[in-house]
Amino acid sequence: MSKTVVFKIDGVEIRGTSGQTIMEAADKAGIYIPRLCDVEGLDPQGSCRVCTVKVNGRTAASCTQPIADGIEVENETMEIRNFRRDLVRMLFHEGNHLCPCCEASGRCELQALAYRLGILQPDKYPYLQPVRPVDASHPDIMLDTNRCIRCGRCIRASRQLDHKNVFGYIGRGINKQVGVDGKDLAHTDVHIDDKAVALGTCPVGCIIQKRRGFFDAIGQRKFDLHPIGTKEKDS
Amino acid sequence: MKRVATVSLAGCFGCHMSLLDIDERILELVKLVEFDRSPVNDLKKFKMRCDIGLVEGGCCNEENVHTLREFRKNCDVLVGVGQCAVMGGLPVMRNAIMHSSDPLRECLETAYFNSPYVYNPTNDIPNDPALPLILDKVYTCPEVVKMDYLIPGCPPSGDVLWQTLTALLNGKPSDLPGEIIRFD
Known part of the structure; x- marks a missing residue:
């Protein structure tokens, strides 16, 4: 009831x-x-x-x-807004988020949140510039963990929607990463039609569908048309 | 009349191109400012102290660092323009080459030996004393000198640059562009 x-x-x-x-x-x-x-x-x-x-x-x-x-x-409130702004800033500084050369730019939720929260002077923290692997072994899907924010959306989608367990966390603390169930992506049972690798699942450009890069023109991309939070459903 | 200096360090001149995107407002701009050292007028040295310095690109060699320090010395307000100045942009990709403990060596070897279309019969990496020494990694402008403002964008649009310039020329940094800023 x-x-x-x-x-x-x-x-x-x-x-x-x-x-x-x-x-x-x-x-x-x-x-x-x-x-x-x-x-x-x-x-x-x-x-x-x-x-x-x-x-x-x-x-x-x-x-x-x-x-x-x-x-x-x-x-x-101002307090909560500053708190969120610092969180998003830290995510930007902790990985390698190079918006100009990222396929997800314009549909990236991290970027869209940065605009919404007004992050305009991104020099509060140093850039860590970590060295992280790119897994392009699969013919249709690429995994660029430089852009990963460890949200776990692909992990949960793979478990709950695809019933596959393709993705999972490896390591702890600052070394925590998203890894795959196998030697590399090509050695897993992931498929391009899986919900875990669908466009809306990864909020950033970590999981990339190959041959679909930059398919929307600048000005026509998801968050160009509707900044994040202006529509009821964003994902 | 305010003096403005501009420079492109480890950048692609895209931000300077974007400055031309202010279109006919450039006629208004030349009434308000005089360009000192800048690729616009091809001056290579400062003539006198400037009010505003616009820096495009980060630092990838020692000449970039020298030029940036020169700008800091000669400009009242120093503005980093574009993603390269703000966070390294595309050149910074060489800092984190995958699986490499020596990213600079790997970068040069890929560029001069291992790329499929390289013709390099002497098998040399360019090392002429006239060439500026390349740095171990690409540094952002705020890592090298104190920057007063940073304007992200690749490139920042003509409107963003126009708003930046008018805000600084009027002495109102609170008018610097906000919502129209983009990172790409």
Whole structure:
């Protein structure tokens, strides 16, 4: 039995049903909460923390936090905005995110969030410039882990939607990476039609479908037409 | 009249090309500024101190570093223009060549020995004393000198550059472009 739950986001009253997360209820009500690791259709993971909000004064990831009667959620405050901006900045500085030569530019959620959060002077942190492998062994799919933000969307999509376990995490801490179930991509049972390698699954340009690079003209790409968060569904 | 100097370091001159994309506003611009050292007028040395310096590209050889320091010395406000100046851009790709502990050597060997269309009968990597010494890796402008502002984009559009210049010429850095900034 689901019952109606009434709570507030930035002072606006929202009605949700019990069992929903803050993110789900906000999406339904048309309020956008920035996110990277969460995508509709997959279980939430709560790892990127970009969707962090304040619930009754305490920070929580809105993609995993369930709603409750009478809670007060802060979403678009200066404090939360600065927090999210720093998170996205760190993601940019930790990998090799070269927008000018990335096939995902224009449909990249990391880039689109940077625009939304107003990251215009990207020199707050040093660039780490890590050396990470590129796996182009598969005839249709390429894996460029230089651009990976470890959101785990491909891992969950492969497990939950494709029932395959093609992708998984390797290592811990700063060395955590996405790896494949086999010597390289060509030695896995991944297929171009899998949900795990579909265009909307990887939020950045880590999983690339070959021969589809730069197929949308500048100005016609996903986030050129609708900046992230301006449509109800972004993924 | 304000003085503006521009330079392209490890860049492709695309940002300078983009400056021409301000179209007929260039007539307004030449009324407001005088160009000092710049590829626009082919001056190679500073004539006097400048108000604004626009730097395109990062530093990939010692001549780039020398030029950038020269700009810092001679400009009141130094602006890094384009992704190469901001975060290294395309040249920075040589810093992280996969599986290589010596990325510079690998980069030069690929360019001069191993590429399929290389004709290099003497098997030499260019090493003339007249050539500026190449650095171990590509450095961004803020890693070398203090930059006052950075304008991302590859290239920043004519509108972005126009807004940047008008904001700085009017002494209102708060008017620097925001929403129209793009990283590609």
